[in-house]
Amino acid sequence: MNAMSQIVEPLPLLRVTRLTKAFGPVVACRNISFDLYPGEVLGIVGESGSGKTTLLNCISGRMQPDEGEVAFATRRLGLTDIYNLPEPDRRRMQREEWGFVHQSAREGLRMRATASANVAEPLMNMGGRHYGRMRAETERWFNRVELDPARLDGQPRLFSGGMQQRVQIARNLIHGPRMVFMDEPTGGLDVSVQARLLDLMRELVRDLGLAVVLVTHDMAVARLLADRLLVMKQGDVVESGLTDQVLDDPQHPYSQLLVSSVLQI
Amino acid sequence: MHNEPLIVVEDLGKTFVLHNAAGAAIPVFQGLRLDVGPGECVVLAGESGVGKSTLMRSIYGNYLPTSGGVRVLHDGAYVDITRAEPHRVLEVRRRTLGYVSQFLRVIPRIPTLQLVMEPLLENGVAEDEARERASALLTDLRLPRAHWDLPPATFSGGEQQRVNIARSFIREYPVLLLDEPTASLDAENRAIVVSLIRRALAKGAAMIGIFHDHDVRDAVATRLFEVVQFKAAA
Numbered sequence: 001m002n003a004m005s006q007i008v009e010p011l012p013l014l015r016v017t018r019l020t021k022a023f024g025p026v027v028a029c030r031n032i033s034f035d036l037y038p039g040e041v042l043g044i045v046g047e048s049g050s051g052k053t054t055l056l057n058c059i060s061g062r063m064q065p066d067e068g069e070v071a072f073a074t075r076r077l078g079l080t081d082i083y084n085l086p087e088p089d090r091r092r093m094q095r096e097e098w099g100f101v102h103q104s105a106r107e108g109l110r111m112r113a114t115a116s117a118n119v120a121e122p123l124m125n126m127g128g129r130h131y132g133r134m135r136a137e138t139e140r141w142f143n144r145v146e147l148d149p150a151r152l153d154g155q156p157r158l159f160s161g162g163m164q165q166r167v168q169i170a171r172n173l174i175h176g177p178r179m180v181f182m183d184e185p186t187g188g189l190d191v192s193v194q195a196r197l198l199d200l201m202r203e204l205v206r207d208l209g210l211a212v213v214l215v216t217h218d219m220a221v222a223r224l225l226a227d228r229l230l231v232m233k234q235g236d237v238v239e240s241g242l243t244d245q246v247l248d249d250p251q252h253p254y255s256q257l258l259v260s261s262v263l264q265i
Numbered sequence: 266m267h268n269e270p271l272i273v274v275e276d277l278g279k280t281f282v283l284h285n286a287a288g289a290a291i292p293v294f295q296g297l298r299l300d301v302g303p304g305e306c307v308v309l310a311g312e313s314g315v316g317k318s319t320l321m322r323s324i325y326g327n328y329l330p331t332s333g334g335v336r337v338l339h340d341g342a343y344v345d346i347t348r349a350e351p352h353r354v355l356e357v358r359r360r361t362l363g364y365v366s367q368f369l370r371v372i373p374r375i376p377t378l379q380l381v382m383e384p385l386l387e388n389g390v391a392e393d394e395a396r397e398r399a400s401a402l403l404t405d406l407r408l409p410r411a412h413w414d415l416p417p418a419t420f421s422g423g424e425q426q427r428v429n430i431a432r433s434f435i436r437e438y439p440v441l442l443l444d445e446p447t448a449s450l451d452a453e454n455r456a457i458v459v460s461l462i463r464r465a466l467a468k469g470a471a472m473i474g475i476f477h478d479h480d481v482r483d484a485v486a487t488r489l490f491e492v493v494q495f496k497a498a499a
Contacts, residue, residue, distance in 0.1 A: 249328040
């Protein structure tokens with residue numbers, strides 16, 4: 001064993017330390033810590049009201065926690081507490097280095113702008129001025145997410161739910177982010193549409209080496225996409241570990257209940 | 266040539282606790298020790314229910330052992346699968362530690378050839394080379410070429426099993442766990458799998474396997490290991 005064969009441990013992309021957030025007397029997230037590494041897909045599972053969406057909002061810079069730290073390895077500064085950044089810097093980092101796919105396309109898209117305007121907007125935000133080049137890139141992403149380029153100038157409000165999610169995904173990946181947050185991205189879709197969207201997401205995550213934080217209450221989605229899981233219950237992370245370990249050999253009473261409640265077909 | 270073991274199982278214990286069944290505890294084994302070196306294929310022996318699959322899954326990190334450790338030699342250094350960070354375990358599984366089960370647990374909508382190429386693509390092998398190697402292996406396994414562009418969901422049990430085997434052997438893992446890989450295969454296909462296993466052993470792979478088929482077992486085992494000798498008291 002020589003020095004050459006030693007592996008350099010990668011640095012975390014996101015480091016969450018002792019994060020707590022309460023709404024009045026209700027603690028939505030209690031003392032939560034974890035690291036996320038480049039290329040890693042972290043699933044946050046639990047039933048509604050467990051605090052998983054609050055956790056997602058806090059770590060994605062959308063809601064300041066009461067206590068604790070959310071540090072992200074920005075391209076310019078390295079690991080930095082995002083809530084210590086001046087507001088404009090934080091917004092720029094969110095725009096340039098992150099993506100956020102919402103459950104509802106209405107939250108993630110301008111429904112009356114064209115689909116191509118929605119997808120190209122992150123490029124314009126990053127200073128893109130060359131119309132032809134942005135149009136070509138937008139078309140490339142339409143093909144990448146398997147949308148018909150004939151719909152480039154259509155309005156998302158006229159698209160099906162599955163197509164709207166594809167527009168959202170293209171919009172959130174076109175600028176080359178290193179981390180993407182997803183809140184129930186396949187929730188509310190028909191099962192067959194959901195399945196095709198999951199295949200696409202799985203492929204994109206692998207090809208682009210994205211780090212993803214994925215909130216879902218669907219254990220099948222978690223098993224398909226996530227490398228590891230945090231199981232939340234009433235604001236606490238009650239169990240964490242490799243996805244297949246948490247699902248096949250859950251340790252905590254709540255995780256055991258959650259896994260055994262999934263209907264088998 | 267060094268001969269340090271590729272798998273070191275140390276004082277491993279596993280007890281299942283079913284919290285939603287009044288906290289019932291089901292002890293499986295305790296204090297289990299096992300080393301496996303390069304070129305060795307250790308076959309787990311004993312009746313069903315003795316904990317053979319539980320041991321395999323604990324070594325893979327799929328089950329969480331109650332005590333002890335499992336060290337796997339990865340890039341020249343040991344990684345304790347039971348304690349390593351998830352991203353580290355996945356890294357070990359990607360390049361060093363493979364698991365072949367009797368069930369195909371893959372996404373049913375992806376074409377067969379793509380499924381077999383996938384492990385290579387994940388490890389950074391170029392598309393053309395991955396396609397070539399996957400085609401060669403599927404040909405070795407006699408899976409009809411007409412099937413290659415179809416997802417395996419509608420294949421027979423034996424055909425799915427061969428896709429599964431192709432996915433596992435294409436990566437040439439140094440450490441391989443085989444959980445009844447020949448369960449649903451006919452004699453001819455069993456013989457092909459036996460030759461794949463022997464080829465990997467000759468290249469220095471370390472293996473632990475469960476085989477109910479005695480012919481296969483005798484053809485690949487370098488020694489037998491009785492799990493029952495470490496049976497935990499109930």
